[in-house]
Amino acid sequence: MTDPILSLNKVTLTLKGNAGMVEILRDISLDVASGETLGLIGPSGSGKSSLLMVMGGLERATAGTVTAMGHDLTALDEDALARFRRDHMGVVFQSFHLIPTMTALENVATPLELAGDPQAFEKAKQELEAVGLGHRADHYPAQMSGGEQQRVALARALAPKPRILLADEPTGNLDGSNGAAIMDLLFSLAQKQGATLIMVTHATDLAARCSRVVQLCDGRVDQDRQVAA
Numbered sequence: 112m113t114d115p116i117l118s119l120n121k122v123t124l125t126l127k128g129n130a131g132m133v134e135i136l137r138d139i140s141l142d143v144a145s146g147e148t149l150g151l152i153g154p155s156g157s158g159k160s161s162l163l164m165v166m167g168g169l170e171r172a173t174a175g176t177v178t179a180m181g182h183d184l185t186a187l188d189e190d191a192l193a194r195f196r197r198d199h200m201g202v203v204f205q206s207f208h209l210i211p212t213m214t215a216l217e218n219v220a221t222p223l224e225l226a227g228d229p230q231a232f233e234k235a236k237q238e239l240e241a242v243g244l245g246h247r248a249d250h251y252p253a254q255m256s257g258g259e260q261q262r263v264a265l266a267r268a269l270a271p272k273p274r275i276l277l278a279d280e281p282t283g284n285l286d287g288s289n290g291a292a293i294m295d296l297l298f299s300l301a302q303k304q305g306a307t308l309i310m311v312t313h314a315t316d317l318a319a320r321c322s323r324v325v326q327l328c329d330g331r332v333d334q335d336r337q338v339a340a
Contacts, residue, residue, distance in 0.1 A: 116179065118143070119176070120178070121138050121174065122139045122141075122176070122177060123137060123175055124158075124161055124170065136158050136165065136172075136330045137329070138175075139162065139332055143307060145274075145307055148310070149309045149321055150317065151327065152315070152326050152327070153326050153327035153333070155313075158331075162311075163309065163311050164279075166179075168192040169202075171185070172185055180275075197225060200276070201271065201275070201306070203268045203281045205279055206284060207252070207257075207261055209260055213251070215247050215248050215251075216248040216249065219267045238269060241266065242265055242266045242296055257285055258286075258292065258293065262293065265297060275309070277309050281294070281312075282314070283313075294317055294320070322338055323336070323337050
């Protein structure tokens with residue numbers, strides 16, 4: 112692989128638990144190509160979400176390096192990490208994380224406003240329309256269904272046109288039909304924008320839609336395989 116967009120070298124993550132220090136990730140080395148769709152799978156507690164958080168600089172590796180688009184994330188301070196994520200990464204969580212006092216339009220516009228984009232609201236409206244929620248722009252999260260809230264969260268993550276899109280169990284709180292619709296949107300919009308998609312999922316059928324699947328077990332890479340088209 113030439114010039115990976117994201118690279119992990121001997122990454123370890125150790126966190127303090129009730130019974131002392133717990134090793135969550137163990138000596139993980141992994142390269143992700145630009146435009147790749149990567150599914151992270153494994154049993155509960157295998158380190159999937161922790162690995163995704165380390166990739167996004169949302170959790171600091173205890174040892175090893177994380178390089179994204181040529182930047183060593185492990186060497187950046189919190190402010191620099193926040194700016195890097197703002198400019199280059201989108202994150203979609205299982206629990207949406209919308210701001211309850213803001214409308215759908217305001218939620219989507221927020222990262223664009225923080226980046227100083229003078230067309231923040233115009234672009235936010237376009238992203239809401241892209242996920243089929245242009246008619247819900249003035250509604251608050253509490254006025255929307257779970258599926259609609261996740262669509263807003265997806266629009267918010269994609270509005271700044273990130274090069275890297277991280278998704279942590281994006282359909283975990285949705286029923287089957289809503290989950291399938293969100294996944295269709297996630298893959299199609301990521302492909303349209305040329306974003307690299309890295310997704311944590313427990314669903315093997317969703318992982319199979321990725322071009323590559325990495326399986327974790329006890330904080331280590333157990334399998335790393337390409338998925339046949």
